[in-house]
Amino acid sequence: MTEQKQDTTVIVGGGHAAGALLANLLQQKYQGTVVLVGEEPYPPYQRPPLSKAYLSGETDQKALLMKPLSAYESAGFQIRLGVRVDSIDRANRCVSLSDQSTLTYDRLVLATGSKVRRLSAPGVESTGIHYLHDIADADHLRDALAAGKRLVIVGGGYIGLEVAASATKRGVKVTVLEAAERLMQRVTGPQVSAFLHDKHTRAGVDVRLGSAVKGFKIGHQGHVEGVLLANGECVPADVVLVSIGVVAETDLAEAAGITCDDGILVDQYVRTNDPSILAIGDCTRHRNLFFDNTQRLECVSNAVDQARTAAAMLTGENKPYDSVPWFWSNQFGVRLQMVGLSAGHDQSVVRGSPDSETFAVFYLRNSHVVAVDAVNMPLAFMVGKKLVARRATVDAQLLADIEFDIKSLA
Ligand SMILES: Cc1cc2nc3c(=O)[nH]c(=O)nc-3n(C[C@H](O)[C@H](O)[C@H](O)COP(=O)(O)OP(=O)(O)OC[C@H]3O[C@@H](n4cnc5c(N)ncnc54)[C@H](O)[C@@H]3O)c2cc1C
Numbered sequence: 001m002t003e004q005k006q007d008t009t010v011i012v013g014g015g016h017a018a019g020a021l022l023a024n025l026l027q028q029k030y031q032g033t034v035v036l037v038g039e040e041p042y043p044p045y046q047r048p049p050l051s052k053a054y055l056s057g058e059t060d061q062k063a064l065l066m067k068p069l070s071a072y073e074s075a076g077f078q079i080r081l082g083v084r085v086d087s088i089d090r091a092n093r094c095v096s097l098s099d100q101s102t103l104t105y106d107r108l109v110l111a112t113g114s115k116v117r118r119l120s121a122p123g124v125e126s127t128g129i130h131y132l133h134d135i136a137d138a139d140h141l142r143d144a145l146a147a148g149k150r151l152v153i154v155g156g157g158y159i160g161l162e163v164a165a166s167a168t169k170r171g172v173k174v175t176v177l178e179a180a181e182r183l184m185q186r187v188t189g190p191q192v193s194a195f196l197h198d199k200h201t202r203a204g205v206d207v208r209l210g211s212a213v214k215g216f217k218i219g220h221q222g223h224v225e226g227v228l229l230a231n232g233e234c235v236p237a238d239v240v241l242v243s244i245g246v247v248a249e250t251d252l253a254e255a256a257g258i259t260c261d262d263g264i265l266v267d268q269y270v271r272t273n274d275p276s277i278l279a280i281g282d283c284t285r286h287r288n289l290f291f292d293n294t295q296r297l298e299c300v301s302n303a304v305d306q307a308r309t310a311a312a313m314l315t316g317e318n319k320p321y322d323s324v325p326w327f328w329s330n331q332f333g334v335r336l337q338m339v340g341l342s343a344g345h346d347q348s349v350v351r352g353s354p355d356s357e358t359f360a361v362f363y364l365r366n367s368h369v370v371a372v373d374a375v376n377m378p379l380a381f382m383v384g385k386k387l388v389a390r391r392a393t394v395d396a397q398l399l400a401d402i403e404f405d406i407k408s409l410a
Pocket residue numbers: 012013014015016017018037038039040046047048049050051083084085086111112113114132133134159249252280281282283297298299300301303326327328329330
């Protein structure tokens with residue numbers, strides 16, 4: 001009897017996408033050899049709590065892990081932590097690691113995620129200025145946020161606002177500086193921006209729109225003392241968080257000649273231009289059924305869905321990635337759930353009332369539902385997911401009529 005050779009799959013990166021891929025391979029009892037190489041010292045973990053329950057001290061590190069290390073090891077998966085993949089030799093199908101070892105692969109999965117966008121401004125290197133992407137960042141930030149401290153957050157996006165809420169809970173005095181004319185402008189419509197602005201302001205957060213940062217005031221010990229604005233004002237600070245978005249981590253792929261364009265380009269089967277290399281999660285740019293353009297998505301749903309597609313590719317099932325992206329955020333007890341992409345909508349319909357803190361905004365393009373943002377309204381989110389997936393045409397008056405049971409639309 002001839003022995004069948006088992007494929008070796010090497011996964012680069014140990015974040016959410018890699019964790020979801022391992023979970024799928026575990027579930028499908030994948031027979032090949034699996035080696036995960038992750039730069040961070042932890043097995044795959046969930047980042048969303050870092051700006052929410054973990055920062056406010058309501059959950060611990062153990063609860064962040066997607067699975068305990070032993071679950072992977074007992075399945076025979078090799079998990080190599082605290083090691084980087086430095087380069088890919090595509091001709092010989094092997095990768096070189098920062099511990100000077102090499103690994104050969106039959107299939108390589110790039111799950112290198114994203115890295116924070118750095119601010120370039122005088123004084124930005126001084127102590128007291130933080131970024132938030134991993135557990136170590138969250139630990140440093142949490143240690144710095146004692147009650148009574150003044151935290152200035154540069155950037156009024158998801159993460160900045162979540163940190164504002166978590167820090168306020170800890171008794172910290174928070175100011176949010178946003179350069180745009182409204183909060184979360186990149187990802188939501190004006191109704192939700194205005195609601196969040198009001199919510200934060202009423203909770204004591206000083207929200208300043210149209211505030212461009214031009215530098216930092218530094219004290220004698222080299223510690224930040226304030227944030228300098230373009231209008232000449234200095235906002236006093238003990239701690240600063242810069243939260244101005246992320247960029248895809250594509251250095252490794254680019255150096256190996258894999259096609260990238262602000263993200264590793266993948267098709268709906270998460271294949272790169274090299275047939276033996278797949279890419280998943282924040283590091284990718286892709287097209288799916290729901291977008292006219294290629295998109296780079298920085299969210300858990302994309303990481304999980306692309307991981308499922310990669311697992312199908314590795315097990316020979318070849319199912320395309322065709323899920324609708326969705327997002328969530330928690331701020332001051334408000335549960336915001338968003339599905340689809342609202343950019344380019346030509347009509348928005350509000351269901352419920354922002355004053356009651358229970359409402360949803362349906363975004364339509366050419367009468368088709370393209371996105372829904374639901375605030376404490378899980379039913380609208382659930383129905384919205386189905387409407388967006390079907391690109392349904394819906395009577396706007398029905399969506400707005402709170403007496404109408406929208407379940408019937410799903
Ligand atoms: C504070 C915070 C809050 C968030 N909240 C939400 C939320 O509420 N909802 C939501 O949908 N999304 C949220 N996100 C985004 C979500 O966490 C990401 O979309 C998700 O983690 C993407 O998974 P990923 O595996 O692609 O990348 P990542 O989780 O970033 O993991 C990539 C990993 O690869 C490692 N790596 C990179 N290069 C190499 C290399 N060469 N060798 C070895 N290892 C390497 C990195 O160190 C990292 O550990 C949040 C993110 C943050 C930071």
